[in-house]
Amino acid sequence: MPPPVRSYVLRREDEATHPDSIRAALAEFFSTFIFVFAAEGSIFALDKMYTDTGTTVTSLIMIALASALSLSAAVASSIHVSGGHLNPAITFGALVGGRISLIRAIYYWIAQLLGAIVATLLLRLITAGMRPLGLILASGEGELRGLLLEAVMTFALVYTFYATAIDPKRGSLGIIGPLAIGFILGANILVGGPFDGASMNPARAFGPALVEWRWRHHWIYWLGPFIGAALAGLIYEFMVIPTEAPHHPLHQPLAPEDY
Template sequence: MLLGEMAPALLTARFQESVTANALRAYLAEFISTFFYVFAVIGSAMASRKLISDAATDPSSLVLVAIANTFALSSSVYIAANVSGGHVNPAVTFGMAVGGHISVPTAMFYWVSQMLASVMACLLLKVTTVGQHVPTFTIANEMTGFGASMVEGVLAFALVYTVYAAGDPRTGPLGVIGPLAIGLMAGAMVLAAGPFSGGSINPALAFGSAVVAGRFKNQAVYWVGPLIGAAVAGLLYDNVVFPGQAASVSGRGNSEGIGL
């Protein structure tokens, strides 16, 4: 009976922590950073299609998007790191939640902020470019949905593992190197898998473009794989590679009241 009474009380306490002033600032920080990240990545894909006649098969288009991904993610993580931890990605948030570095209610609010920001960024691009087609993430014809999901899972694993390592207090202060390392890893993963699975790595990125374009084919690929890869990365880092760490790797910023 006592356990039955404790569970609702714990859930209520967690929810209250997720609606404090600090928590609301964290959600706003996630919205802003995710908005600019998605705007840069999707915008770069749209720009390449406008400047290159056959962007789908031109290697320079892939390089352009990878560079935009690197710069945008590094900057987006940096500007939000001291407030929300700079997740900018539902997969990163999921990995942190599975590892116990962020509460489930807070993670859900992070997801809402990230996905809303992605939709708004893609919508703004569509409106301001006078209805130009908003590209969505697609898998190669020779790949299956399962194979593409596995590829996206590996990409997310690499990204979230880098996030954990960059935010580990035992490696010293985050500074500028941490966000840069995260961005470089994302850019490298886009170069490696872009032509095969699309190289989204970020469920919010794929979701926002799909909503605005009205095309949800293979959308599960960009959720199932990355979420599993992120969870495995977080659990592996905390429990196998660097077990028994003293401080939260996601506590790079102000963690008071936001369940970090």
């Protein structure tokens, strides 16, 4: 699905009821389900295999790998239908950048949250009632530091998403977009996992929080990602993507694949 041109609108023509909007929302639901099922499921698997569920290097790598691989696959399976957001923060960054209408953003947010909830419920059913731990700050970590960490990690995620999935001049770079997006998520989990769980995705945090009704520090996993996503969307839109084609008086402009 080619990225739409930048525009700030409530909705595009017939978008609220157009079949493409419904298909896009369904793609967001199923792809978010795929991602959260694997990302949260890796934590369930660790709890099943080991009695000591504390954070270790092995468990951190396993969670980062499961999250990165599942996100890459989920983005690849939906990018041609919905743009492959799978994350309310990415949708918010696209909204701030004018790449998605408000109506479609609302559709995506509902679908993403429902996908995360269903994935968590099914995990609890399949694992014989094992309880999802959810995302909370590590002992000794302050809320402000957690908020800043979520904002910085989500900035990196949304910036990478813009560069590989939205930028009109991305050229052949779009082919490896899902892989790059998965890589930055996995890398950020290796950095932020021991501190706050490294969510970068409000839906990923919301599913377990709702199922287990654990809301401690939950606001951090909404406000931090939304701040980082908004900054990434604005910076990439207005400082990286040119508003008009550059002029090259002495030579022909490069083709997109030559950048």
